[in-house]
Amino acid sequence: MTVSVAPHTQQQRMRDALTELAILGVLAERTEIYPSHLVGELRRRAPSVPAEAIRPALERLWRDRRVARLWHRYLLPDRVPAVRAKWLAMIDRRRADLEALDTHEDGYAEGRAVLLAWDGWRVGNGEA
Known part of the structure; x- marks a missing residue:
């Protein structure tokens, strides 16, 4: 029996996608949120999301215009x-x-x- 292991880049992409989905899930319920509060909320809701992955994911989401930002608060564009x-x-x-x-x-x-x-x-x- 052989075990299939995903390449590092594929694992990274999956982790990034899960982190982004977790962030978007919190933002779907909150009007706006500071990153520090988001980290706390994700620790409670999605403990498997590493805290160090949150800031890069937020920046990617913002760059891709999937989240908006005002004075260090993040929110959904709508x-x-x-x-x-x-x-x-x-x-x-x-x-x-x-x-x-x-x-x-x-x-x-x-x-x-x-x-x-x-x-x-x-x-x-x-x-x-």
């Missing part, structure tokens, strides 16, 4: 409008506080402009 609306509402609620900051003259308007320019992957000419 949630970009809802997340934008949430953050715009938060900025609007805190308008007086933001305008009163001495450190930045027009923080309110600039914050709104950044969110309105965000598409999930870019903010104007820069990466999200």
Whole structure:
């Protein structure tokens, strides 16, 4: 009886695919999530996913536009409008506080402009 062993690259691709599916599964249930919280969630849900594989998988998913990103939070692309609306509402609620900051003259308007320019992957000419 012979045992079939998958080549290293095939094993790596399978591990990457399982990691990506686990990440997408968490994102399907969460509106947005920080990578550190994602690691904790995956430890609980998918303990076989190595923690060191999560960051590269997130970056691949982001590069392939399968996940979006805003200020270190990751989300599914179809949630970009809802997340934008949430953050715009938060900025609007805190308008007086933001305008009163001495450190930045027009923080309110600039914050709104950044969110309105965000598409999930870019903010104007820069990466999200």
